[in-house]
Amino acid sequence: MNPVVVVHGGGASHISKDRKERVRQGIIRAATVGYNILREGGSAVDAVESAVAVLEDDPEFNAGCGSVLNVNGEVEMDASIMNGKDLSAGAVSAVRCVANPIKLARLVMEKTPHCFLTDQGAAKFAAAMGVPEVPGKQLVTERNIKRLEKEKHEKDAQKLDCQKNLGTVGAVALDCRGNVAYATSTGGIVNKMVGRVGDTPCIGSGGYADNDIGAISTTGHGESIMKVNLARLALFHVEQGKTLEEAADISLGYMKSRLKGLGGVILVSKAGDWAVKWTSASMPWAAVKNCKLHSGIDLDDTSVTDLP
Structure with a gap:
């Protein structure tokens, strides 16, 4: 198989001009790191974990260092x-003092009989695994x-919730052995209640991966994504014979019409096709296949370059 990696930096209602280039470079850097792992024969899981970790370390994105703050001003x-x-x-979920939550999620996958750890349990597990604890303030920008x-000063903040706070980072990949994987990470939504958990850690909502179909990572209004199981819904349409673009359009359209929820998805099929789609104003993304790097932020903004 020709390996493929696709990365997103979250749906956005607005990205300022001064940030756009930094965001674009961050996404390209993450996709390149992921693809180089695949090009050297690495696994899809290694590729998506590493790509997302790059974005968690980049303060321009709502994940890891750069995560938005809850009502108490905490990450x-x-x-x-x-x-x-x-x-x-x-x-x-509800992880506080870890630089790379995606690495902790992988440890849960590989070192426990469980799928999901939260808050204090996740913190104890991280300590047991030797994951370094970082001061919470270190993650705050x-x-x-x-x-x-x-x-906090805006009126009707809750009413605007479906249209705002769409930041998440994610990656999907297909490796040379035909295995697919996804990874998704987020700081959640601004001014959220303490303990609020969105779609990102929920398998089938924040993402899904199945070698028989493909892999997907989602971004957008978490409560809406959970209500429609966006990731699994889109892959269901792929199973039914829809193209990746059709499946993405149908599932995102359903979420928008039923719940007014905006979002975006990145997908890769078991055959190595890939797609990016979103209903938010913009979504930073990058994809690499056959050493060609595709990237964009806005709808009519796609560039293609060759990787060395």
Whole structure:
């Protein structure tokens, strides 16, 4: 198989001009890291984990360092990962003092009999696994402090919720052995209640991977995504014979018409086809196949370059 990796940086209602280039470079960097792993014979799971970790380490994205803040001004992060070879999966939620929640989610997948650990249990497991604890303040950025202050002062913040707070990062990949995987990570939504968990760590909502179909990672309004099981819904349409683009359009359209929820998806099929679709204003993304790097942020904004 020709390996493929696709990465997204979350749906967005607006990305300022001064941030756009930094966001674009961050996405391209993550996709390149993931693809280089695949090109050297690495697994799809390794590729998606590494690509997402790059974005967690980049303060421009709502995951890891750069996560948005809850009502108390604290970071609470969610992540999940899945191996399409055997449907093994790992997820964590309400994680506070870990630099890379996606790495902790993979440890849950590979080192426990469970799929999902949360909050204090996830923290104890991280400590037991030797995952370094980082000070919570280290994950907080000045931009997100200002975002929280702005959100608290805005009227009708809850009503705007479906249209805003769409930031998540994710990756899907197909490796040379025909295995697929996905990984998704987020800081959640600005000004959320303490303990709020969205779609990102929920298998079938924040993502899904099955070698018999393909892999998908989602982004968008978490409560809407959970209500329609967006990831599994889109792959169901692929199973029914729809193209990746058709499956994405149908499932995103259903979520928008039923719930007014906006979002985006990245997909890769078992045959190595890939697609990116979104209903939010924009979604930073990058995809690499056959050493050709495709990337974009807005609907009519796609560039193609050759990787060395």
